Amino acid sequence: MTGYRLQLRNLRKRFGDLDVLGDISLTVRRGEFVSLLGPSGAGKSTLFKILTGATEADAGTIHFDGQPLATRPSPFAFMPQHDALMPWRRVLDNTTLGLEVQGLARAAARKRVQPLFAEFGLAGFEKHYPAQLSGGMRQRAALLRTVVQQREMLLFDEPFGALDALTRASMQRWLQAMWQQHSWTALLITHDVREAVFLSDRIYVLRGRPARMLTEIAVPLPRPRIDLTSPEASAIEARLLDTLLNQSPD
Amino acid sequence: MSIVKLSMRLVTSALLRAAPAALALGAVVLAWEAYALFSGISPTTLPAPSRVVTQAWEHRLALLDNMLPTLAATTIGFVYSLLAAFAFSVLVDFIPPIRRGLFPVLIVSQTLPLVAIAPLVVLWFGFGLGPKIGLVALVAFFPMLVALVQGYAATDRDIEALLASMGAGRLRVFLLARLPSSLPYFFAGIRISITYAVVGAIFAEYAGAAKGLGIYILNAKNNFRPDLVLAAVLVSSALTLMLFGIVVLVQRLVMPWDRLERRSP
Ligand SMILES: Nc1ncnc2c1ncn2[C@@H]1O[C@H](COP(=O)(O)OP(=O)(O)O)[C@@H](O)[C@H]1O
Ligand SMILES: [Mg+2]
Numbered sequence: 001m002t003g004y005r006l007q008l009r010n011l012r013k014r015f016g017d018l019d020v021l022g023d024i025s026l027t028v029r030r031g032e033f034v035s036l037l038g039p040s041g042a043g044k045s046t047l048f049k050i051l052t053g054a055t056e057a058d059a060g061t062i063h064f065d066g067q068p069l070a071t072r073p074s075p076f077a078f079m080p081q082h083d084a085l086m087p088w089r090r091v092l093d094n095t096t097l098g099l100e101v102q103g104l105a106r107a108a109a110r111k112r113v114q115p116l117f118a119e120f121g122l123a124g125f126e127k128h129y130p131a132q133l134s135g136g137m138r139q140r141a142a143l144l145r146t147v148v149q150q151r152e153m154l155l156f157d158e159p160f161g162a163l164d165a166l167t168r169a170s171m172q173r174w175l176q177a178m179w180q181q182h183s184w185t186a187l188l189i190t191h192d193v194r195e196a197v198f199l200s201d202r203i204y205v206l207r208g209r210p211a212r213m214l215t216e217i218a219v220p221l222p223r224p225r226i227d228l229t230s231p232e233a234s235a236i237e238a239r240l241l242d243t244l245l246n247q248s249p250d
Numbered sequence: 251m252s253i254v255k256l257s258m259r260l261v262t263s264a265l266l267r268a269a270p271a272a273l274a275l276g277a278v279v280l281a282w283e284a285y286a287l288f289s290g291i292s293p294t295t296l297p298a299p300s301r302v303v304t305q306a307w308e309h310r311l312a313l314l315d316n317m318l319p320t321l322a323a324t325t326i327g328f329v330y331s332l333l334a335a336f337a338f339s340v341l342v343d344f345i346p347p348i349r350r351g352l353f354p355v356l357i358v359s360q361t362l363p364l365v366a367i368a369p370l371v372v373l374w375f376g377f378g379l380g381p382k383i384g385l386v387a388l389v390a391f392f393p394m395l396v397a398l399v400q401g402y403a404a405t406d407r408d409i410e411a412l413l414a415s416m417g418a419g420r421l422r423v424f425l426l427a428r429l430p431s432s433l434p435y436f437f438a439g440i441r442i443s444i445t446y447a448v449v450g451a452i453f454a455e456y457a458g459a460a461k462g463l464g465i466y467i468l469n470a471k472n473n474f475r476p477d478l479v480l481a482a483v484l485v486s487s488a489l490t491l492m493l494f495g496i497v498v499l500v501q502r503l504v505m506p507w508d509r510l511e512r513r514s515p
Contacts, residue, residue: 052415078415084408088430088507097426101416131510149416 004063005030005153005185011060013046020046022210024060028153028187033179035188035196037240038206044189045081047211048157052078064152077151081158081189083142085130091141092117092126098149113148120144121174136167143175147184154186160195172198176224193240197233198225205243214243257499264495297477306481313485316466321489323379323451323462327386328444335391335439339398339432343424349399360392364450368457382454382462389450390443397439401432434508437501444497448490463489 006028013021020043028034038044049055051062053074062069069075077098085094095116096109104112117123120140130138139159146154159175160168176199179186190196196203197219205214217240221233228237265272279299285291286298293301306313342349368385375381405428413423455464463482470478501508 049411052411054411054414074415074417076415078412080408080412082408084406084412086409086427086430087511088433088505097413098416101413101418101422101426129507129510131507155415 004028005032005065006187007061007063009061009063011047011050011062012058013043013050013055014058019210021050021057022212024206024211024213026204026213026216028185030185031183032201033184033186033188033199035190035200035203036206037190037193037196037203037244038211039208039244040191042206042208043211044191044206045157048078048155048189051155052076075152076155077146077149077153078155079142079146079157079159082162083130083138085138085142085145087130089130090126091122091128091130091133094130095141095145095148097145102149113144116144116148119178134167135163136171139163139171140174143178147182152185154184156186156188158189158191161190161192168195175199180223193237193244194228196240197221197228197236203240205240253499253503256502260495260499260502294474294476297480302477302480302484305475305477306484309478309481313463313466313481316461316463316482317485317489319379319459319462320448320451320455320464320486323382323386323454324444324447324489324493326379327383327451328390328447330383331387331390331443331447332394332440334387335394335398338395339402340424342395342399343402343428344420356392356395359388362388364389364453368454371454372458377458377460382451382459385454386447386450390447393442393446394436394439397435397442398432401435402428404435405431433505437497437505440497441494444493445490448486448493452486 004027006026008024008026011021011024024047026034026036036044036047046055050057051069064072064075085091086097089097092110092113093106095113096104096106099109099112100106114126117126120143122137122140122144125133125137125141130141133141143159146156160171163171172195178184179199188196188199200219203217203219205217206212207214217236219236221230221236225233228234283298283300286293286296286301297305338352342352364385371381371385375384402424409427409431410423413427418426451462452464452467455462456468457464459465463486467479467482470476470482
């Protein structure tokens with residue numbers, strides 16, 4: 001036993017001539033919120049694709065709870081970049097998608113999801129179509145769809161990237177509160193330094209093309225975090241920015 | 251919302267949107283009427299629109315009697331065509347090599363001139379409904395197949411990745427994502443196909459039939475009755491518009507989210 005929930009060692013991935021993941025190692029402990037911070041095109045989404053089985057790594061190992069990932073059912077609930085809500089399904093039926101794929105009957109799946117609508121700020125919108133929701137609500141619906149799968153670990157790929165600044169800030173606060181309440185284990189991809197500092201216990205900083213780990217930074221700020229005005233927070237932010245700006249070739 | 255109310259709304263909004271076109275059409279009809287009236291041209295060469303309408307009314311029973319077989323050939327042929335297009339599209343989606351083998355053959359089938367094959371089909375298979383259904387199916391098939399295949403390909407990659415992360419297999423992904431994604435494309439294809447289908451049915455009848463708008467047009471022409479030819483054209487246009495309207499109505503019912511999507515930014 002390593003004591004880690006997720007442990008990646010020396011992952012590599014190329015797409016033809018394009019070297020996307022250079023040599024990625026990282027760990028996530030139970031109940032930990034870890035962020036992966038890196039510039040656009042660095043290969044962050046590709047890493048998630050490897051974890052969710054959409055593509056295969058060329059080299060390296062992935063262990064979950066000490067077992068090789070391939071030998072066990074997928075422990076991940078994945079929230080893709082953009083909300084990926086199905087426009088033809090009502091909000092309620094979007095949120096039950098994962099449960100239906102798991103083989104739960106539609107009625108049973110609805111029963112399990114319905115009580116969570118209020119907590120996710122979606123009460124009364126069960127019968128709406130995604131096109132009728134605001135950006136923030138769409139994101140919360142996508143998050144609800146992710147967490148009801150009751151997998152061991154959550155993977156967020158730039159969940160708030162498409163939102164305006166205000167909605168984004170309120171969603172980050174809300175996610176923090178939810179995470180504290182539910183003691184999820186989560187890995188978040190972002191290119192937003194503030195977002196990473198606000199939400200994470202630890203942050204990995206990636207350099208792009210091919211992606212390599214630059215540093216790993218702990219964020220020992222007390223929770224709940226209301227804002228990031230403390231000198232400690234500013235110092236961490238400055239350090240992250242410094243690392244990103246000084247190391248990227250472009 | 252009830253179907254009746256929905257259709258009423260659709261018709262009203264269609265009429266409003268069609269107002270400029272209707273005005274232009276009205277102007278042409280008026281000019282035509284005036285020309286036929288004052289130029290002294292013989293009604294067996296160019297009948298006035300008013301004459302076309304009164305003759306259509308006078309021969310309404312014969313027109314109806316000939317419209318029904320056309321309607322039957324169109325709808326039955328179209329339904330077969332739709333089923334075949336769907337079946338082939340699924341095959342092509344699951345077994346990509348089939349696409350490379352099949353599409354060239356299908357494209358060639360689309361280049362066959364209907365004028366040439368319609369008489370041959372009648373010669374080989376007779377005057378009955380069967381060969382007409384076959385011809386209609388042939389002309390209506392391709393737009394729907396292409397639309398479906400294109401629609402599957404337009405599926406959101408993120409949605410597919412999401413389903414894969416949930417553990418969905420190929421069939422699940424098809425049913426949950428690719429098929430619904432293809433619907434807007436499919437209906438666009440259906441709209442094209444349904445108009446082709448009517449033209450195909452009339453062509454097939456023109457080449458030989460006991461009854462039908464096509465053979466009615468041929469007989470009217472041979473009897474020097476251009477007014478009845480035009481009356482039959484009027485009926486076939488009305489038929490096409492009606493079928494087109496039904497498709498639009500079905501689309502609204504099947505895809506209630508579609509309008510919301512287009513309305514939102
Ligand atoms: N299936 C693929 N085939 C080829 N290239 C790909 C594929 N997926 C991603 N890439 C490339 O890999 C690089 C990293 O992409 P991605 O992981 O999406 O970056 P990020 O999420 O960090 O913005 C990009 O240059 C992208 O074009
Ligand atoms: Mg990405």
